Amino acid sequence: MRVVLTGGGTGGHIYPALAIGREVSERQPGSSLLYIGTSRGLESRIVPEQGIAFEDITITGFQRSLSWENVRTVVRFVQGVRRSKQLLGKFKPDVVVGTGGYVCGPVVYAASRLGIPTLIHEQNVIPGLTNKFLSRYVNGVAVSFAESAAYFDKCPDVIFAGNPCATRVLQANRSRGFESLGMAPETPFVLVVGGSGGAKALNDAIVQMVPLIDKIPGVHFVFVTGERFYKSTEEAIQRSLPGSSNRVHVFPYIHNMPEVLAASTLFIGRAGASFLAEITSLGIPSILIPSPNVTNNHQEANARSLADAGAAVMILERDLSGKALFDHVNSIVGDPARRGIMAKASKGLGMPNAASAIYEQIIRLQQRK
DSSP: OEEEEEOOSSHHHHHHHHHHHHHHHHHSTTOEEEEEEOSSSTHHHHHHHTTOEEEEOOOOOOOSSOOHHHHHHHHHHHHHHHHHHHHHHHHOOSEEEEOSSTTHHHHHHHHHHTTOOEEEEEOSSSOOHHHHHHTTTOSEEEESSGGGGGGGTTSSOEEEOOOTHHHHHTTOOHHHHHHHHTOOTTOOEEEEEOOTTOOHHHHHHHHHHGGGGGGSTTOEEEEEOOGGGHHHHHHHHHHHOOSOGGGEEEESOOTTHHHHHHHOSEEEEOOOHHHHHHHHHHTOOEEEOOOSSSGGGHHHHHHHHHHHTTSEEEOOGGGOOHHHHHHHHHHHHTOHHHHHHHHHHHHHHOOTTHHHHHHHHHHHHHHHO
């Protein structure tokens, strides 16, 4: 099978696309993949590292207010469609899959105009602008949350599949996760991640929390700061450390995140859709601090869906502090019964067969062509 993948800007759009691509390659060995993104997006670095062919187009997103930049964006969209048609004509894909972010707009739209079967995957409870636009043209939509299906009533084939990242994380090796952190197997640890780029508000709360961690004996803490915040946050943590510095591990970025996540006892972080899919697939309890700086405040809706199910605690960023974070960590880690209830609720939300469901939808769309 020949598949074009597109989506970008953040890891939340890129990793689901890669997970779908891997599922196709495993189910149909010898398949060819092409990823179309932007040269400025994170995908331009991540995708080639995975050994997948990469091509770029030039496109920007719409501003929320009236602006001349939106006129330029329309021009770039038209140019992006033209460039996408050239790339699609050369690659001749059997299907084109978009996973959100403005880059997939011209690519998926061009494929629909060329009569190529198209599918989009929506990771969040509240769909992004690009996917809502594309839903009028695509052949199929796969959603991660059941609540999202109502937004895509114009599409003839909508399935509640979950997020394909959930499938990949189940294959992660927990032992390698502990080994990569320099920990003995089964060491309890709290994993704190602010997303692919880091989150300053979360880093600041962690620095405030560090002096209190001696009150939670035996538990390690793994802080992933984001590369741009690493130096300042690591220095602040070192200044704040109590005597148990050997239980604190600070990293700018973790390349084997599925393995580390699979080994963790408690997750703290933003409410990006891919992370939520992974932790629910694994049944990990969480403390979620949704980013207030995202379109439609979709992370709060994501986090609330887990909190309402009893799988997570949600702290709004305006209420975030080191003391508040410590209190929640202590109450979860220090209470095995509560942690077990949260883990069970988390596991109950997981959809580990998401990648397989999306693959089957792709096959169905192909057969209808």
